[in-house]
Structures are given as C-alpha cells and as structure tokens.
Amino acid sequence: MKPQNPSPAALSISDLSYAYGKKKALDQVGFEVEPGHCAILLGPNGAGKTTLFSLITRLYDSREGSIRIAGFEVRAESTRALARLGVVFQQPTLDLDLSVMQNLRYHAALHGLSRRHAETRIQAELERQGMYDRRQEKARDLNGGHRRRVEIARALLHEPSLLLLDEPTVGLDVPSRRAIVDYVHELAGSGRVAVLWATHLIDEIHPSDRLVVLHQGRVRALGTVPEVLAATAAADIGAAFNQLTQGGKP
Numbered sequence: 001m002k003p004q005n006p007s008p009a010a011l012s013i014s015d016l017s018y019a020y021g022k023k024k025a026l027d028q029v030g031f032e033v034e035p036g037h038c039a040i041l042l043g044p045n046g047a048g049k050t051t052l053f054s055l056i057t058r059l060y061d062s063r064e065g066s067i068r069i070a071g072f073e074v075r076a077e078s079t080r081a082l083a084r085l086g087v088v089f090q091q092p093t094l095d096l097d098l099s100v101m102q103n104l105r106y107h108a109a110l111h112g113l114s115r116r117h118a119e120t121r122i123q124a125e126l127e128r129q130g131m132y133d134r135r136q137e138k139a140r141d142l143n144g145g146h147r148r149r150v151e152i153a154r155a156l157l158h159e160p161s162l163l164l165l166d167e168p169t170v171g172l173d174v175p176s177r178r179a180i181v182d183y184v185h186e187l188a189g190s191g192r193v194a195v196l197w198a199t200h201l202i203d204e205i206h207p208s209d210r211l212v213v214l215h216q217g218r219v220r221a222l223g224t225v226p227e228v229l230a231a232t233a234a235a236d237i238g239a240a241f242n243q244l245t246q247g248g249k250p
C-alpha cells in the first residue's frame with residue numbers, strides 16, 4: 001500500500017525549456033532530487049547549469065515546463081517555494097564591508113527570523129563549520145574558502161528543504177575545496193537538506209551521489225554513480241562523462 005502523505009521531492013523539474021532569443025539553453029529538462037539526497041548537476045561549460053539555477057531561483061522565468069521545490073510550484077506558489085530554498089551563487093555575494101554576523105543577521109531578517117531565533121541559528125551554522133570564532137571579522141578579511149563557508153551557513157539559516165550550489169569551489173585552493181565538498185556531502189547525508197550541486201569537476205562526486213549529466217541543454221544521463229556507469233559501459237565516471245558530453249545534439 002502506498003503511504004498516505006509521502007513527502008514531496010525536494011526538487012521536481014519536468015519538461016523545462018528555456019531559450020535566449022533563438023539560442024536554446026535548456027531543452028525538455030526533467031529530474032527529481034529526493035529529500036536527503038545529494039545530486040550533482042554535471043556538465044561542461046555552456047551545458048545550461050547556470051540557466052537552470054536561474055530558473056529555479058526565479059531570476060529567469062519560463063513558461064515551458066514546471067519546477068517544484070518541496071512540492072510548491074515556483075511560478076504559481078513562488079513565495080512558499082522560495083522560502084524552502086537556500087542558494088550559494090557562483091559569484092560571491094557577501095557584503096565585504098560588513099562583519100560575518102552582520103551579513104548573516106541581514107539575511108535572517110529577510111527570511112523573517114526573529115532576532116533571538118536568528119542568533120541561535122547563526123551560532124549553530126557557524127559552529128558546524130568552525131567559523132563562530134570569526135563572527136566579528138569583516139567578510140573582506142576572510143580568505144575565499146572561509147567566505148564560502150559563511151555563504152553556506154547563510155543559505156542554511158532558514159532550514160531550507162533544498163540547497164543549490166553553483167560551482168561553489170571555483171577559485172579555491174585544494175584544502176578549501178575538499179573541506180566544502182566534504183561538508184556539503186555530510187549535510188545531505190545527515191538528512192538535514194537535499195542538495196543540488198552544479199560542477200564540471202568529476203572529483204567532487206561522492207560514490208553515494210545521484211548524477212544529472214547535462215550537455216547542450218539536455219539531460220544525457222540520470223541516476224546513481226553505478227547506474228550511470230552501467231548505462232554507459234564506462235570504466236569510471238570520467239570516461240562516462242566524456243562519452244556523454246562529446247559531440248553535438250543527437
């Protein structure tokens with residue numbers, strides 16, 4: 001028997017298309033991210049990853065297809081859908097002249113958290129990443145990896161169902177990259193939040209991840225790492241990625 005109220009997918013996308021003028025950037029894209037899963041949106045430059053994120057976050061609008069966050073349709077129920085979403089954009093968005101605390105308080109206020117609740121949430125999220133002792137420092141004085149940690153903490157303050165990260169390790173050194181990759185996987189593994197992580201770097205994939213391979217605006221493969229390997233008969237994920245992203249539109 002089916003459960004009465006199965007929890008909705010953290011993210012559900014169907015038949016989504018988008019074009020810049022005549023240039024089709026997304027073509028009938030569809031996939032789901034279940035609660036507690038970490039999905040890697042893997043695609044080379046120009047695959048459509050940033051366009052997809054812009055549609056999920058409502059920076060862009062498409063009349064073709066549907067996007068649901070925690071069951072809420074982003075066009076029809078945008079306030080409720082966006083309230084369930086946390087985002088780390090590719091370009092850093094901290095105010096460098098404000099302290100870590102001021103950056104986080106401002107964001108918490110935008111999400112309607114009371115001052116007391118905000119302080120509790122800020123402390124919890126900064127402590128998890130070893131950043132609470134740095135809370136009075138200006139964002140400008142933090143290195144790139146630590147700024148990213150603050151952005152991740154900020155994206156989680158309102159306890160979203162879905163965390164989007166658009167190539168969050170670009171420009172970071174190897175230890176900072178590793179810390180962020182491991183932390184975000186730990187977050188998804190703990191069941192606190194579902195993750196959609198856009199990257200073109202295959203070494204950011206963990207064996208337990210779900211893959212969405214995007215190339216030239218179309219989903220070329222979907223599934224767990226073993227499923228994508230089986231579908232492509234490739235020896236490893238690098239070979240599978242090369243096979244799926246070479247050549248033009250089928």
Ligand SMILES: Nc1ncnc2c1ncn2[C@@H]1O[C@H](COP(=O)(O)OP(=O)(O)OP(=O)(O)O)[C@@H](O)[C@H]1O
Pocket residue numbers: 020023024025043044045046047048049050051052200
């Ligand atoms: N503002 C725009 N006007 C016209 N074409 C665009 C625009 N933005 C993106 N494109 C095109 O749409 C396609 C998808 O681009 P998008 O930036 O979404 O890809 P991406 O996977 O995020 O790439 P990258 O990894 O380089 O950021 C590309 O062919 C790109 O050239």
